[in-house]
Amino acid sequence: MNAGISDWQVKRALPACLFSTFYSQSTLMRIIVTGASGFAGREVVMASLRRGHEVFAIGGTQLPVIPDLKRSECFDCTDEVKLQSLILDEFPQAVINCAALSTIEACEKNPDLAQRLNVDLPRQLAQLAFHVGAKLIHFSTDMVFDGQKGRYEHTDLPRPLNHYAKTKADGEKEVLQYGREHAAVIRTTLLNGNSFRGTKSLHERLFHEWSKGRKTNLFTDEIRQPVSVSNLADMAVELCERPNLSGVYHWAGAEPLSRYAIGLKVAEHFGLDAQKLIQPSERGELTKYENRPQNLSMLLHPLAGKLRTQAQSLADQLGELRVPRGCEDWFEQETGQKVVRLLQKGIDF
Numbered sequence: 001m002n003a004g005i006s007d008w009q010v011k012r013a014l015p016a017c018l019f020s021t022f023y024s025q026s027t028l029m030r031i032i033v034t035g036a037s038g039f040a041g042r043e044v045v046m047a048s049l050r051r052g053h054e055v056f057a058i059g060g061t062q063l064p065v066i067p068d069l070k071r072s073e074c075f076d077c078t079d080e081v082k083l084q085s086l087i088l089d090e091f092p093q094a095v096i097n098c099a100a101l102s103t104i105e106a107c108e109k110n111p112d113l114a115q116r117l118n119v120d121l122p123r124q125l126a127q128l129a130f131h132v133g134a135k136l137i138h139f140s141t142d143m144v145f146d147g148q149k150g151r152y153e154h155t156d157l158p159r160p161l162n163h164y165a166k167t168k169a170d171g172e173k174e175v176l177q178y179g180r181e182h183a184a185v186i187r188t189t190l191l192n193g194n195s196f197r198g199t200k201s202l203h204e205r206l207f208h209e210w211s212k213g214r215k216t217n218l219f220t221d222e223i224r225q226p227v228s229v230s231n232l233a234d235m236a237v238e239l240c241e242r243p244n245l246s247g248v249y250h251w252a253g254a255e256p257l258s259r260y261a262i263g264l265k266v267a268e269h270f271g272l273d274a275q276k277l278i279q280p281s282e283r284g285e286l287t288k289y290e291n292r293p294q295n296l297s298m299l300l301h302p303l304a305g306k307l308r309t310q311a312q313s314l315a316d317q318l319g320e321l322r323v324p325r326g327c328e329d330w331f332e333q334e335t336g337q338k339v340v341r342l343l344q345k346g347i348d349f
């Protein structure tokens, strides 16, 4: 190969059909994915397998069941001794941490567990990854910001408004303290996609509301930049393959939109009557929402310019979405369209 051309330039220039072959020959890794039974973790496992890597998937209480996955286990990652012996036994080249207490409500209810999962676990993983010379990818959230400014840069200072956000911001610091050279923190946002049980993602939650006959109030003045979970997973695995990229990065979709605009686009995409299903409203200065950031739009550079994976428009993300399980009859009544379930590898339909 021409010594003047880097591996990366070659990979960028390769057509997609040759890309995975090239990767599997050059950068095959043993990757441990924690939180692999969760929404993002499951997609990260599938993206890693697609790119030819060997994956050890760790769930918390539920065993990750994914086609072509050879190794999975349920495991309490807050058990520091067990986690240490697992990492030292496996000696992975990369660890992708998707385990978390991932909602505001769960963290308010169980602050101790939030501390252990969102702060202590990332610290231990950063230390262990450093010890075995592995790359660590750790997921954080746009919620570390207070939402006053919008268009957040990766260098902006976090100012968390709730306990979930505070533990995630603290977790970032731990990862960076112990892993400045070998770890990347990805702040991401509202996830689009088809979750395993059909209840986790943005459109799935809307569908379940609508199918119960409820009209959804959506804010016209709360801004988010939703990302496709499969696109996020592709980006995370590509980042693992790039040893020179470390530090804090932002990853989201290409467009910031109000929650109302997002809801309208979801309804329109599925041929549903948005006027009937969605009520626009304003959160304004209501104190009830003071722990929820208002504008979490994010700038994706410098990461967006460095990767082969590209940020997607909402229209592209909507193309991947399916009617969630349990909502088929309602959907057929509303639209007159029959839901046809295709048997897809890795998706439980």
Ligand SMILES: NC(=O)c1ccc[n+]([C@@H]2O[C@H](COP(=O)([O-])OP(=O)(O)OC[C@H]3O[C@@H](n4cnc5c(N)ncnc54)[C@H](OP(=O)(O)O)[C@@H]3O)[C@@H](O)[C@H]2O)c1
Binding pocket: 034, 035, 036, 037, 038, 039, 040, 041, 058, 059, 060, 061, 062, 063, 075, 076, 077, 078, 097, 098, 099, 100, 101, 102, 117, 139, 140, 141, 142, 168, 188, 189, 190, 191, 200
């Ligand atoms: N979802 C979003 O919209 C969103 C937005 C921004 C950022 N993020 C970030 O993205 C990451 C992934 O979020 P997600 O939505 O995929 O979360 P999720 O679906 O709630 O998954 C959490 C995962 O953590 C595992 N887990 C929980 N306690 C554990 C323990 N003690 N030991 C081992 N594993 C444990 C769970 O396992 P079991 O279920 O098997 O117990 C599950 O696999 C998080 O860091 C989150 O903060 C998510």
